[in-house]
Amino acid sequence: MSTAETxxxxxxxxxxxxxxxQALDLLDxxxxxxxxxxxxxxVQQGGCAGLSYGMRFDGEPEPDDEVYEHHELRVFVDPASMxxxxxxxxxxxxxxxxxxxHVENPNVVSECGCGESFRT
Known part of the structure; x- marks a missing residue:
């Protein structure tokens, strides 16, 4: 089940x-x-196609984040990245x-050859 706070x-x-x-094991x-x-x-600027994904662990969400929960993992996404x-x-x-x-993104119109960056 998932929940979005907004x-x-x-x-x-x-x-x-x-x-x-995997993420829960790493968090633990x-x-x-x-x-x-x-x-x-x-999402951050960078890579040969213009944008790239970033991931890190945070102790808690920011006030304006979307928060999803899947299989007991909480995922935080800022509004600009959404x-x-x-x-x-x-x-x-x-x-x-x-x-x-790996992020499977339906919004991508092209990716670089190595698959590390994308364009929407």
Missing amino acids: ADATPEIEVSETAAE GEGMDTDIAGLRLF NYIGGSQLDFEGGLQGAGF
Whole structure:
């Protein structure tokens, strides 16, 4: 189940169970309270296509953040980033090329060759 702390027509962020488990393990390893703390997903300028994703752990959401909860993981997204990533799904992938979090963003019109940056 997910909850957004603000009523908005922007499509919400989804999180796969695998991504939630990985993030919760990392949060726990950092000694953070998973009932309050969460994963911040944001968009920043950079990369060869113009925008890139950023992630970090925050102890609590900012007052204007959208807050989603999936599989017991809280995800914080600031309003400016929601303009670019609303409707996205966060997943965790493993494989020969390395493991990591991946954002599947329906708003992307092009990505750079390495997949690290995008344009909407």
